[in-house]
Amino acid sequence: MKKNLMSDIERYIKSRDIPVFAAADAERLNQTAPEGFRPMDYLPGAKSVLLLAKPLPVSVFSSANDPGYSFYIRAFTSYYNLMNESANQISVMLESEGFASLPVPSYSPLTFYRGEPRGLISFKHAAEAAGLGRIGKNTLFIHPEYGNVLRFGGVLTTMKWPAVRSGQAGAGKSCPEGCTLCIQACPVGALKGGTIDKTACMTRCIKHVMMPPRFMMRFLGAVMRKSTKLTRFMELFTLNFFEEYGIRCVNCLTACPHFPGRKLNASASRLGDAS
Numbered sequence: 541m542k543k544n545l546m547s548d549i550e551r552y553i554k555s556r557d558i559p560v561f562a563a564a565d566a567e568r569l570n571q572t573a574p575e576g577f578r579p580m581d582y583l584p585g586a587k588s589v590l591l592l593a594k595p596l597p598v599s600v601f602s603s604a605n606d607p608g609y610s611f612y613i614r615a616f617t618s619y620y621n622l623m624n625e626s627a628n629q630i631s632v633m634l635e636s637e638g639f640a641s642l643p644v645p646s647y648s649p650l651t652f653y654r655g656e657p658r659g660l661i662s663f664k665h666a667a668e669a670a671g672l673g674r675i676g677k678n679t680l681f682i683h684p685e686y687g688n689v690l691r692f693g694g695v696l697t698t699m700k701w702p703a704v705r706s707g708q709a710g711a712g713k714s715c716p717e718g719c720t721l722c723i724q725a726c727p728v729g730a731l732k733g734g735t736i737d738k739t740a741c742m743t744r745c746i747k748h749v750m751m752p753p754r755f756m757m758r759f760l761g762a763v764m765r766k767s768t769k770l771t772r773f774m775e776l777f778t779l780n781f782f783e784e785y786g787i788r789c790v791n792c793l794t795a796c797p798h799f800p801g802r803k804l805n806a807s808a809s810r811l812g813d814a815s
């Protein structure tokens with residue numbers, strides 16, 4: 541029965557045109573992820589984190605006459621919907637065979653941890669643990685075939701997925717030695733030593749009428765560190781606008797040698813543009 545279930549799920553994923561699928565060992569992630577963001581914190585008894593991912597068409601990042609990134613925004617929004625729908629369906633299939641399963645939101649809702657935004661489960665860390673590729677200095681995930689344009693979704697499940705590839709983290713290429721292109725391309729200096737100043741990035745790259753300016757967000761972050769009430773309020777507040785939002789910056793992605801669009805359209809006007 542488990543074998544049929546697995547092939548049914550794999551067939552379903554193919555039918556949704558999702559080319560990347562892998563499983564990370566949830567028990568191993570329980571050891572490495574911070575408390576509150578481990579698979580076991582959301583699904584006690586979780587055995588696997590199933591990962592789904594699909595590359596965006598690269599032309600959406602650099603279309604002419606599109607200062608508002610309209611093509612990009614529509615493309616990733618529909619991918620997040622696809623990932624959420626597919627994760628729901630996979631969870632239903634697993635549950636029909638008795639395995640408790642939680643579809644992980646592809647983006648929103650966010651939580652705030654010590655005043656900074658976080659997902660419930662970090663897909664890029666799970667993908668690295670599944671041996672799918674590496675996290676670069678821009679803190680984004682690099683896949684050996686699809687580069688840095690994958691968008692993720694996933695499922696936590698109590699089913700032990702046999703093809704789990706835990707322990708083989710590090711497949712594919714990481715950052716070439718000495719490369720700092722993403723760090724230089726960031727207009728707000730948010731990237732440093734493989735870490736990201738999330739407040740600086742968020743207030744620059746997310747375009748929304750309700751997004752507080754950076755100085756205000758820093759202040760709110762400092763208060764949130766001490767106040768669970770304000771943290772909960774900010775989670776509700778961002779739930780509202782992270783469903784539909786604009787984008788103002790993708791520089792750390794397009795400046796990277798792992799951005800597949802560099803090969804496709806070397807003359808694209810936004811590549812390396814730090815405006």
Ligand code: B12
Nearest residue numbers: 572573646658659662663665678680681691692741742745
């Ligand atoms: C919150 C969030 C943001 C925040 C914070 C970004 C960040 N780098 O953490 C903001 C709003 C700034 C943001 C911006 C962007 N985001 Co974003 N974001 C998320 C979200 C929802 C959660 C990420 C998260 O939890 N980060 C917090 C933790 C993981 O980060 P950390 O501080 O680096 O963690 C440290 C420790 O706490 C610890 N740790 C934390 N968790 C874990 C877990 C394990 C197992 C381990 C070992 C360690 C560990 O290790 C880290 C190093 O010390 C994910 C979706 C998801 N659920 O994964 C998308 C996601 C990361 N975003 C994505 C994208 C594309 C973007 C943007 C390009 C959007 C844009 N501009 O168009 C930018 C890129 C900015 C950048 N260079 O990272 C994609 C990335 C895809 C990819 N190929 O990597 C994701 C995966 C969404 C998706 N569904 O595909 N994002």
Ligand code: SF4
Nearest residue numbers: 726741745789791792
């Ligand atoms: S998305 Fe823009 S602001 Fe955010 S880290 Fe990348 S380059 Fe910096």
Ligand code: SF4
Nearest residue numbers: 676677715719722796
């Ligand atoms: S630009 Fe260079 S340093 Fe940054 S993520 Fe890409 S390869 Fe790594």
